[in-house]
C-alpha cells in the first residue's frame with residue numbers, strides 16, 4: 039500500500055509517499071480501505087517535532103479515516119466486509135489501508151460522503167467533550183470559540199447552536215462571512231485587534247460562560263479573564279507554538295513560560311473553573327467515545343451536525359495540504375485522499 043510517511047522532524051519536505059507493507063487485521067481488528075483521511079493540526083505539530091504524543095519517526099500519522107471494510111480479524115463479524123465505515127485510528131490513517139479495533143469503527147451514514155465522514159471523529163468528539171461532556175454548555179449561555187473557522191471550531195459551532203447557546207468566535211477576518219452564514223452570532227478578528235475588549239463590549243462587560251482555547255500560553259490567561267461568573271475554560275492545544283525547526287522549539291518554550299497557573303482559591307473566589315482535554319489520552323474510554331459518537335451521528339441524521347470539508351488534497355499533494363493549514367487558509371476540514 040501507499041502511505042504518507044513523516045520521515046523526520048522538519049518542514050513539509052520531510053513528508054514522503056512511500057510503499058509500505060499492507061497491514062493485516064489482528065484479532066478484534068477491522069482492515070479499512072481508505073477513501074479519505076482527516077488531516078489534523080496534531081499531524082502538523084508532529085511533523086514539526088512539537089507533538090509529544092506522536093509515534094517515533096519515521097511514522098504514518100492519521101487519527102481518522104472513512105472507507106470500506108476490506109477484511110476483518112478473528113472474532114469480528116464478517117458481515118462488516120464491504121460496508122462503508124468511519125474509523126478512529128491511533129495513527130496509520132494516512133495510508134491506503136489501515137487496521138483498527140472494531141470498537142473504533144462505526145457505520146458511515148449514507149448522507150455523508152467519505153470526505154465528510156473523515157471530518158467527523160477528531161473534530162466532533164473534541165468539540166463534544168469540550169462543550170457538552172466537560173463544559174456543560176446550556177441553552178441561553180454564551181460560548182467563546184477560538185479559531186472558530188477551523189475544524190474543531192466549526193464542529194463546536196454546530197454543537198453550540200444546537201444547544202441554544204450564544205456564540206462568539208475568533209477567526210482570521212477572511213473567514214467571518216462564512217462563519218456568519220453558518221450561524222455564528224459574533225465573529226471577532228483576533229489577529230488585527232485585541233479580542234478581549236471587543237468581547238467584553240459585546241457582552242456588556244460580563245464575558246462568557248464557556249471559553250474553549252487551543253492556542254495556549256498567554257491566550258489561556260486572557261480567555262480566563264473573559265469568563266463570566268460561573269464560567270468554565272477548556273484548554274486543549276498549543277497552536278501558538280506552531281513552526282518548523284528551532285523557531286517552533288523557541289515558541290513552545292515561550293508559550294510554556296507564559297502559561298498561567300490557576301490557584302484553587304482564586305478559582306473559588308472568582309466562581310470560575312478550568313479544565314483540560316486531550317482526546318489522545320482517552321483511548322481506554324471506548325464507552326465514552328461510543329456514546330458521544332451516537333449523539334453526533336444522531337446530529338448527522340437530524341441535520342445539525344454539518345461536517346464542512348474545505349479541500350481534499352491527494353496523498354501526493356500532502357505538502358500543500360500541510361501548508362494550507364499552516365498558512366491559516368482552511369475553513370473547516372482538510373482531508374487527504376489516496
Ligand SMILES: NC(=O)c1ccc[n+]([C@@H]2O[C@H](COP(=O)([O-])OP(=O)(O)OC[C@H]3O[C@@H](n4cnc5c(N)ncnc54)[C@H](OP(=O)(O)O)[C@@H]3O)[C@@H](O)[C@H]2O)c1
Nearest residue numbers: 078079185188189190209210252274275277315316317366
Ligand atoms: N486536545 C485535543 O484533544 C485536541 C483535539 C483536536 C484538536 N486539538 C487542537 O485544536 C486546535 C485546532 O485543531 P484543528 O485540527 O481543528 O485545526 P484548525 O483549527 O483547522 O487549524 C488551523 C487554524 O488554526 C488557526 N491558528 C491559530 N494559530 C495558528 C498558528 N500558529 N498557525 C496556524 N494556524 C493557526 C488558524 O485559523 P484562524 O487564523 O482563522 O484562527 C488556522 O486556520 C489545534 O491546536 C489542535 O492541536 C486538540
